[in-house]
Amino acid sequence: MTLKCFAFHSYKGGTGKTTLASNCAALMAKRGFKVALLDMDVYAPSLLAYFEKEPKRWLNDYLLGEAEIEDVMTPVTEIVQNYSKVHDPSSDVKGALWIGFCSAKKEEIYKIESGTSDNPKSQLRRFIILKQSLIRDYNLDYMIIDTSPGIRYWSLNALAVADTLLLTLKMGDIDIVGTKRLASEIYGSLTKYGTRSYLLFNRVAGYCVPSHLKPDAEEQMKEADTFTLADGGNGREADYTEETLAKETKLDVISAVPCYCDIQFSKKEFLTALRYPNHPFAKQMEQLINTMTAKM
Ligand SMILES: Nc1ncnc2c1ncn2[C@@H]1O[C@H](COP(=O)(O)OP(=O)(O)OP(=O)(O)O)[C@@H](O)[C@H]1O
Numbered sequence: 616m617t618l619k620c621f622a623f624h625s626y627k628g629g630t631g632k633t634t635l636a637s638n639c640a641a642l643m644a645k646r647g648f649k650v651a652l653l654d655m656d657v658y659a660p661s662l663l664a665y666f667e668k669e670p671k672r673w674l675n676d677y678l679l680g681e682a683e684i685e686d687v688m689t690p691v692t693e694i695v696q697n698y699s700k701v702h703d704p705s706s707d708v709k710g711a712l713w714i715g716f717c718s719a720k721k722e723e724i725y726k727i728e729s730g731t732s733d734n735p736k737s738q739l740r741r742f743i744i745l746k747q748s749l750i751r752d753y754n755l756d757y758m759i760i761d762t763s764p765g766i767r768y769w770s771l772n773a774l775a776v777a778d779t780l781l782l783t784l785k786m787g788d789i790d791i792v793g794t795k796r797l798a799s800e801i802y803g804s805l806t807k808y809g810t811r812s813y814l815l816f817n818r819v820a821g822y823c824v825p826s827h828l829k830p831d832a833e834e835q836m837k838e839a840d841t842f843t844l845a846d847g848g849n850g851r852e853a854d855y856t857e858e859t860l861a862k863e864t865k866l867d868v869i870s871a872v873p874c875y876c877d878i879q880f881s882k883k884e885f886l887t888a889l890r891y892p893n894h895p896f897a898k899q900m901e902q903l904i905n906t907m908t909a910k911m
């Protein structure tokens with residue numbers, strides 16, 4: 616099987632890229648796939664919150680030519696196994712998961728930023744070599760990349776290396792306008808080189824109405840659902856749906872994941888899909904993986 620590389624990207628921050636990327640990668644390993652998850656959100660890395668394992672060396676060190684791939688790819692299969700055993704002590708994780716963690720230290724982020732490092736081109740070359748080496752030496756089935764939101768040097772590099780882009784967004788006005796812009800300015804040109812892009816809606820429906828709003832809830836929800844698109848002078852009132860955006864961007868929708876209050880308000884990020892395999896979020900992730908592994 617040839618390696619498939621997915622990148623989770625978005626226009627706006629906080630759309631759920633890291634949550635979805637880490638849960639997907641862990642579930643894929645649980646299913647028996649060999650997976651690498653790379654934290655290319657070099658400006659604000661956060662995978663360590665989900666997989667609490669201090670890496671030997673950071674991805675930053677590799678990109679700067681100061682570490683080798685084997686020092687940077689941290690094996691976390693045991694963490695996936697431990698999560699799984701809570702519910703099913705006999706469960707056996709057949710696949711494997713490695714993570715390339717990025718350092719959140721200020722100096723490391725400065726070093727890796729485009730233009731501030733001595734030789735950004737050689738970092739890009741090393742990033743491309745990383746993918747080739749992972750294919751050759753790790754016998755991987757899937758590579759999952761978590762990216763920074765918006766149009767930034769390392770996000771674009773990640774998008775260029777991936778075969779499939781999962782454009783994660785909430786159905787809000789800023790996300791919609793931004794995703795439309797990215798679709799026409801960035802994703803479109805990558806498509807010419809064979810990259811596939813899909814819309815991945817997150818935190819849709821499942822709208823929880825606080826009890827003090829209940830009597831007027833329906834009216835209030837209607838109001839909250841109608842917004843103006845400030846879209847380069849073409850603003851318009853809209854009951855804008857997921858289908859409308861799919862049509863306008865000519866992108867298919869790969870999934871629409873509801874908003875779950877327990878995930879949203881949890882004080883600590885963790886792998887919900889592994890810890891609570893019967894949670895509806897876990898079922899959503901299973902479905903997403905079915906599509907990712909079957910169709911692409
Ligand atoms: N389907 C969901 N339901 C409820 N909460 C969610 C859902 N998906 C993600 N969240 C929560 O939303 C918050 C933002 O998610 P996350 O950090 O994954 O976004 P992100 O796109 O990676 O952000 P950034 O752009 O800052 O890297 C987190 O607290 C996460 O737990």
Ligand SMILES: [Mg+2]
Binds near residue numbers: 633761762
């Ligand atoms: Mg993130």
